Amino acid sequence: MHTRKLTSLAAIAVLAFSACTPAPSAAPTGAGSTTPPAGTPGPTTAAGPNAELTAAMAGEYDGTTIDILAQWIDAEGTAFDDSLDAFRDATGINVVYSGITNYETVLGVRVDGDLAPDIAQIAQPGRMRTFQANGNLVDLDTVLDGAAVRANYGEGFIADSSVDGKLYGLYYSQNFKSIVWYPNAAFEDAGYAAPTTWAELQALVDTIKADGNGAPWCTSIEHGDVTGWVATDWLEDVLLRAAPVETYDQWAAHEVPFTDPAVVTALDTVGEMWFTEGNTYGGAERIAGTWVGDSQTPMFDDPPKCWLHKQAAWIPDFWPEGTVAGVDSSFFYFPGIDPAYGNPVLGAADQFVMFNDRPEVRALMQWFSTPDSVKSRVETGGFLAASNAVPAEWYTLYPMSGLAEIGRNATIARSDASDAMSPERQAVFHAALLKWVQAEGANTEEILQEIEDNWPE
Numbered sequence: 530m531h532t533r534k535l536t537s538l539a540a541i542a543v544l545a546f547s548a549c550t551p552a553p554s555a556a557p558t559g560a561g562s563t564t565p566p567a568g569t570p571g572p573t574t575a576a577g578p579n580a581e582l583t584a585a586m587a588g589e590y591d592g593t594t595i596d597i598l599a600q601w602i603d604a605e606g607t608a609f610d611d612s613l614d615a616f617r618d619a620t621g622i623n624v625v626y627s628g629i630t631n632y633e634t635v636l637g638v639r640v641d642g643d644l645a646p647d648i649a650q651i652a653q654p655g656r657m658r659t660f661q662a663n664g665n666l667v668d669l670d671t672v673l674d675g676a677a678v679r680a681n682y683g684e685g686f687i688a689d690s691s692v693d694g695k696l697y698g699l700y701y702s703q704n705f706k707s708i709v710w711y712p713n714a715a716f717e718d719a720g721y722a723a724p725t726t727w728a729e730l731q732a733l734v735d736t737i738k739a740d741g742n743g744a745p746w747c748t749s750i751e752h753g754d755v756t757g758w759v760a761t762d763w764l765e766d767v768l769l770r771a772a773p774v775e776t777y778d779q780w781a782a783h784e785v786p787f788t789d790p791a792v793v794t795a796l797d798t799v800g801e802m803w804f805t806e807g808n809t810y811g812g813a814e815r816i817a818g819t820w821v822g823d824s825q826t827p828m829f830d831d832p833p834k835c836w837l838h839k840q841a842a843w844i845p846d847f848w849p850e851g852t853v854a855g856v857d858s859s860f861f862y863f864p865g866i867d868p869a870y871g872n873p874v875l876g877a878a879d880q881f882v883m884f885n886d887r888p889e890v891r892a893l894m895q896w897f898s899t900p901d902s903v904k905s906r907v908e909t910g911g912f913l914a915a916s917n918a919v920p921a922e923w924y925t926l927y928p929m930s931g932l933a934e935i936g937r938n939a940t941i942a943r944s945d946a947s948d949a950m951s952p953e954r955q956a957v958f959h960a961a962l963l964k965w966v967q968a969e970g971a972n973t974e975e976i977l978q979e980i981e982d983n984w985p986e
Contacts, residue, residue: 578674582899585892591621593889598639599650599879600632608912612905616896622889640665645884648893651698652879654689654944660882661697667883669696672891673898681898681918685942690880698880699897700915703936705876706841706945707766708860710825715833716859723861727770730864734808737836744810747828747835748803749819750966757959759821760799760966761947762875763839768795769873770866774941781946783984787977796977798866800970810835813969822847829857839863841876842928855927862935871940878915878944953985 577583584590601609606628613624627646629635633656639645645665651657660666669675675696679687682700690698711723719742724730734745750759769777772791779785780792803809809816810827827834829849838844845854852858865872883894896902900919906912907919910926917937924930936942947958957980965976 578677579895579898581672581888581891582895585620585622585889585896588621590889590892592623593887594623594625595648595890595893596646597624597626597648597650597893598632598636598646599626599628600630600652601650602628602630608906608909612903615901615905616893620889620892622892624893640884647885647887647890648881648883650701650879651882652877652944654698654880657690657698657880657882658692660884661692665884666697667886669699669883669894672883672886672894673699674895677918678898681916683917683936683939683942685874685939686878686880686915689878689942698882699894700878700880701897701903703876703878703913703915703942704842705874705932705936705942706762706839707863707874707876708839708842708932708935709863710828710838710840710844710858710860711836712828712833713857713859715831716836721836723859724864725861727864727866734802734837738807742836743827743833744807744835745837746803746809747825747838748809749811749816749821749824750963751817751819752821755955755959756817757962757966758947758955759824759840760962761958762945763799763802764792764796764962765943765946766839766863766873766875767798767866768792769875769941769943770864770870771795771798773870774873774943777943777946787980787984788974793974793977796965796973797970800965800973803966804969813966817963817966842932845928860928860931862938872938873941873943874935874939875943875945877948878942880915951985957983957985 581590597613599606599609606626609628610626613626616622617624636646636649640660651660657666669678673696678696678699682690686700686703687696690696690700711721719737719740721733721736724733737743737745748759750757752758765777768780768791771794776785776789776791780787780789785792803816804813811819825835825838825840825844825847826849828836828838829852842860845852845858848854848858862872881894881897883890898916900914900916900923903912903914903916903919904923907914907923907929908925910929913924913929913932913936919933921933921937924933947955950958961976961980961983964979965972968976
């Protein structure tokens with residue numbers, strides 16, 4: 530299942546998360562690799578950084594074949610496959626892309642059977658580290674211009690694609706949830722301004738209530754069998770802002786329990802935002818009982834019944850007919866809480882890893898490190914590159930233009946921890962937070978202890 534929620538709220542994405550502590554380093558032999566061995570450049574007449582890409586563009590690998598495996602299917606799979614045409618046409622290399630639904634299983638079977646693809650998409654940094662620990666991956670510092678990659682990607686992406694200081698992944702795309710939507714015209718008419726700090730956000734909430742303009746927040750969590758995931762998103766976003774990122778990573782790996790004081794404080798902070806009298810439209814009853822796709826609908830009433838809706842960039846697909854993102858609505862970055870923890874973003878991201886070390890495979894990985902590899906996708910308006918080397922002016926369409934700016938300013942990037950949990954663990958987490966909502970947040974410590982007591986092994 531794809532990591533971005535773009536098509537249907539019925540398909541909750543399984544977002545990966547970078548929880549795993551880096552595994553001990555192992556020599557990357559490259560499962561299924563052919564000579565030259567991993568870490569050994571193939572013969573080429575070119576030299577210097579990205580030498581194989583230079584040789585490929587000169588036609589030296591014309592007629593060779595590269596195998597790529599990923600979980601992107603349907604329209605997104607087609608878009609990715611089409612984007613490879615620029616490389617195919619320039620080099621004569623036959624790049625064969627396979628997008629499959631049971632991706633994790635198939636990739637694992639192929640790697641275990643010494644039939645690993647040349648390049649694979651990985652949504653889970655922990656999964657990358659498992660392959661690396663097993664000696665399956667090529668050290669990309671022997672393939673890419675490591676200094677350029679480290680300069681072009683945010684600190685979080687470098688951390689999540691590295692083991693013991695060496696690159697084993699190259700990030701390709703990203704999406705995040707750390708944004709808050711609001712109704713443009715009404716917002717401006719009321720004289721409100723998008724907050725840039727947590728104190729300003731709290732002041733805006735208080736001002737909306739004091740003005741008698743309805744409730745500040747539009748929030749709901751009902752979604753059938755996965756009711757509660759919106760609450761987990763809020764908890765994770767606040768935890769990233771109120772505690773060190775190491776705490777988030779350890780909690781998501783369940784090395785830190787749900788009862789840890791930082792987790793308790795984060796959920797209490799969400800509760801204060803949601804359950805303070807008048808803060809959320811419809812109160813706890815609506816939060817628990819309204820489908821997430823209708824959560825923000827009252828924001829578009831005249832006048833708005835609520836004003837602020839924290840949700841990812843896919844949510845305009847579920848707005849009332851006739852409303853247009855960027856025209857009827859805009860968003861601002863969900864502000865940081867403690868300046869010591871920077872400007873974190875929560876969401877999802879995909880990286881490429883390299884299993885087989887051949888010159889033509891090196892050339893394609895090097896191409897993926899350049900803005901040209903994503904140019905056609907950025908121009909569609911529905912793609913956000915992980916690389917900061919992609920020119921800002923390429924993002925001409927909303928909302929990606931705004932998201933790209935937020936991404937550039939992010940100091941920490943983490944994927945949604947709860948979405949990477951097993952279905953059994955998600956069920957425990959979701960059910961407990963539903964009970965917490967129904968109690969209007971009055972039982973935070975009890976609920977977190979209940980999660981801990983019922984946590985599946």
